[in-house]
């Protein structure tokens with residue numbers, strides 16, 4: 001029997017491959033598995049598995065309408081030498097804590113873990129559902145996701161990808177990463193406007209019926225690569241299972257011993273994957289949810305009230321600067337007793353008033369989680385202190401998790417093993433990292449800073465940074481936000 005997926009807002013069910021193709025349910029709900037499959041693996045077996053084998057063990061339990069062969073093909077195309085280590089997600093022991101390095105893929109941030117496999121899952125799903133059209137991915141980005149999606153979809157047969165970014169709203173390195181992207185099927189367009197303009201433009205184009213008809217005539221259809229796609233969530237469960245197996249294999253943890261997992265959180269995708277891993281039976285004690293100064297989630301865990309009506313703060317961990325954590329809806333649905341109508345009513349309140357409050361019964365089901373946050377100073381201190389005491393350098397997002405884990409230990413005195421999800425290479429946020437270490441130099445370029453960081457940390461400058469030093473600009477189109485649809489038509493030659 002296939003494991004089916006249903007919307008968090010109604011009783012529609014679909015197969016895994018249909019959920020991946022659709023992205024979002026028609027009513028705006030997110031697809032969730034109707035049950036969480038059990039891991040039912042012996043720990044000795046798990047400990048012997050490499051990353052790909054672990055990926056197969058986990059993903060085959062969720063994506064049951066994919067054949068074994070199909071899934072293995074997707075996995076081996078994704079987790080190959082695009083990653084700079086065969087371990088794919090190495091676990092670094094630093095003092096008595098473990099950093100799960102999720103940044104060894106092509107854009108040196110954890111989004112690669114899922115976006116390197118999503119294109120293959122999507123094209124396989126298209127074939128399974130007799131979709132003959134080419135899949136067109138349209139993304140608005142504030143920096144990181146755009147590049148990871150471009151890298152994932154570049155030259156994947158049967159797909160095209162167009163990324164819009166705010167011309168003056170991304171960092172110079174982020175822009176350079178995108179405009180140098182190679183691939184026959186990719187395009188990158190800057191827009192005059194901010195991220196919200198880009199985002200609303202994309203939403204409008206997705207909803208444009210005339211365009212959809214024109215596209216269908218020429219053999220194209222849209223799909224979405226954003227983080228609510230179940231095809232991004234399921235691959236993220238893998239590395240928690242993998243980390244536990246590695247801890248056991250190295251003799252760091254004994255059979256059945258529980259670990260904590262600490263996750264620097266924005267959209268709630270990464271930590272939700274850890275929650276699913278726990279539901280599968282992985283011995284995870286607490287899920288420690290770390291926020292930066294945009295601490296909506298911390299306040300939610302404290303009070304049971306989710307309230308986005310507050311000032312949006314720009315921090316040095318920009319990928320966590322989020323006031324609506326979309327994936328939280330999947331947790332709300334679960335603690336609401338899988339009641340789609342109750343979930344839908346909370347989400348309506350969120351969109352109408354910007355806030356909702358869960359019931360006391362629902363709050364009781366949150367005991368797996370611990371939420372806290374780190375200020376800019378606390379995160380910077382975490383980078384500097386860890387570097388000074390161990391020589392290990394972490395990025396600004398991971399630093400938020402590290403600082404929050406420090407607070408957790410202080411508050412609870414709990415000494416269980418903890419795995420911190422390390423979501424970006426320090427070379428991706430070099431300037432902030434070097435400032436935190438007290439090693440910045442005002443006049444240095446980002447590349448000079450990367451060289452200095454390399455000398456200090458003893459870690460080679462990653463290929464992703466080396467490549468863009470000298471890479472030629474391949475995309476230089478800039479349009480008004482109002483002309484985004486024309487850019488799509490030009491790209492598809494409609």
Ligand SMILES: *Cc1c(COP(=O)(O)O)cnc(C)c1O
Nearest residue numbers: 265266267268269270319423424
């Ligand atoms: C996206 C991102 C996060 C946040 O992950 P969510 O799944 O959105 O919670 C944290 N750190 C980095 C570096 C990211 O790119």
